[in-house]
Amino acid sequence: MSTPIPRPGAHLPGPPQSVDPEKIHTEVDGLLSRLGAVEPDPDDEHGVGVIPRKAHLLEKAHDVLVEALATVDKI
Helix, strand or coil: CCCCCCCCCCCCCCCCCCCCHHHHHHHHHHHHHCHHHCCCCCCCCCCCCHHHHHHHHHHHHHHHHHHHHHHHHHC
């Protein structure tokens, strides 16, 4: 007696999703390449304002990866 194992995301409506690794790689690389270009404002003598801007870019890259993993989990 063999019971079929449901696939993750099989219960979700809509067409099956796919993930393009090259697109994800390009998008994350683009975000990470912008980290070096973040410069402190002239009024920010200690460069403290750089940290939140870099954190924002890292968070966006993280979101791209999390979304890709969630999509793969549904396939």
